[in-house]
Amino acid sequence: MAQLSTRQKLEILADAAKYDASCASSGTAKRNSSDGKGIGSTEGMGICHAYAPDGRCISLLKILLTNSCIFDCHYCINRRSSDVRRARFTAQEVVELTLNFYRRNYIEGLFLSSGIIASSDYTMEQMVEVARSLREDHDFRGYIHLKTIPDADPALLNLAGLYADRLSINVELPTDSGLKRLAPEKDGGRIEGAMGHLRGEIDDKIDAKRKYKSAPLFAPAGQSTQMIVGADAADDRAIIAKASSLYDRHKLRRVYYSAFSPIPSPSAVLPLKRPPLMREHRLYQSDWMIRFYGYDAREIAAATDAATGCLPLDIDPKLAWALNHRAAFPVDVNRAPREALLRVPGLGVKAVDRILMSRRHRRLRLDDVARLTTSIKKLRPFLVAADWRPVALIDRADLRARLAPPAKQLDLFT
Numbered sequence: 001m002a003q004l005s006t007r008q009k010l011e012i013l014a015d016a017a018k019y020d021a022s023c024a025s026s027g028t029a030k031r032n033s034s035d036g037k038g039i040g041s042t043e044g045m046g047i048c049h050a051y052a053p054d055g056r057c058i059s060l061l062k063i064l065l066t067n068s069c070i071f072d073c074h075y076c077i078n079r080r081s082s083d084v085r086r087a088r089f090t091a092q093e094v095v096e097l098t099l100n101f102y103r104r105n106y107i108e109g110l111f112l113s114s115g116i117i118a119s120s121d122y123t124m125e126q127m128v129e130v131a132r133s134l135r136e137d138h139d140f141r142g143y144i145h146l147k148t149i150p151d152a153d154p155a156l157l158n159l160a161g162l163y164a165d166r167l168s169i170n171v172e173l174p175t176d177s178g179l180k181r182l183a184p185e186k187d188g189g190r191i192e193g194a195m196g197h198l199r200g201e202i203d204d205k206i207d208a209k210r211k212y213k214s215a216p217l218f219a220p221a222g223q224s225t226q227m228i229v230g231a232d233a234a235d236d237r238a239i240i241a242k243a244s245s246l247y248d249r250h251k252l253r254r255v256y257y258s259a260f261s262p263i264p265s266p267s268a269v270l271p272l273k274r275p276p277l278m279r280e281h282r283l284y285q286s287d288w289m290i291r292f293y294g295y296d297a298r299e300i301a302a303a304t305d306a307a308t309g310c311l312p313l314d315i316d317p318k319l320a321w322a323l324n325h326r327a328a329f330p331v332d333v334n335r336a337p338r339e340a341l342l343r344v345p346g347l348g349v350k351a352v353d354r355i356l357m358s359r360r361h362r363r364l365r366l367d368d369v370a371r372l373t374t375s376i377k378k379l380r381p382f383l384v385a386a387d388w389r390p391v392a393l394i395d396r397a398d399l400r401a402r403l404a405p406p407a408k409q410l411d412l413f414t
């Protein structure tokens, strides 16, 4: 490997980390002050934004220790056979970089991942050393998220959890067959085994902390994972079922989705096109439905298209579910229980809580509900209010067409 400056390494290893969605920063405009006007930049190399467990948006230095890897996962730009410029930080370099960025107030923490150098244990040792040195040598109090390697010795995972706020292990693909085909050196059983191990450690340390104040914390922000969408043939039903089983079995805090994006010099087994980004968005909406709205994976599967097994792209999955379950509607905004109100398309958790508060004092009219939602049109067929009853609206054959956003004319040249 040629001698590279720290800046050159940062360029390569921050860019290589951008494929990891589990601390994603997206949706903002590119701005900087390099022309001498204004102050600040949204393009800090290697800096991304993530949400801390308390809901704050924090800036993280997001880098790989190295983009060299002994594995050859087809979908990964860092795979062994990929023709990319390689770089590698030492553990000490990552520590110094983190501290320098932190002292300048650029970041509030570190997100560290890595290709596999020599062996899973050796790589994990290096990553743990970064976190150890930050915490023990420098009393670093910022946020640390370590992407852990499922094949590494469980003792190393245990050490990682003592230093990091959050640990994550990428499940990568929703099915074992997809994993065998696209990441033949990975093993679904071992990945889930490592997640199960982390869950056990997290639970044990929570128990210990309840009994003894001095017991150490273990990954207090829990564990998360990431699944690639659209690199294999798995449909949304398979993805949602996998996510739901991971939440249940390993108490994950989050499942992140990353729409497969074609990489330079791709392997022949990969699709040529990326899936629509809207597919990733719909999966995130389904994730919210499971975590906050009380749906289970089977119910969300009922919102998918029978032929493709995927969620519709033109309407959100909650509306799709409601259209397929019209017998459950309309619900009375003045009498229905919280669970039923949460299923009304267009009503979010906050709106439902405010409805429950307000109706203690008076009967709510449609206008009262309209003030709590952005789309009263979407909601009207599904709700009864003091002055509103959707006579026959819910049974209309063209209800879906009336509620879906108008189709857009496609541009021939995009």
Ligand code: SF4
Binding pocket: 069, 070, 071, 072, 073, 076, 077, 078, 079, 080, 114, 115, 116, 183
């Ligand atoms: S192990 Fe990770 S870094 Fe290595 S090729 Fe597979 S996905 Fe890429």
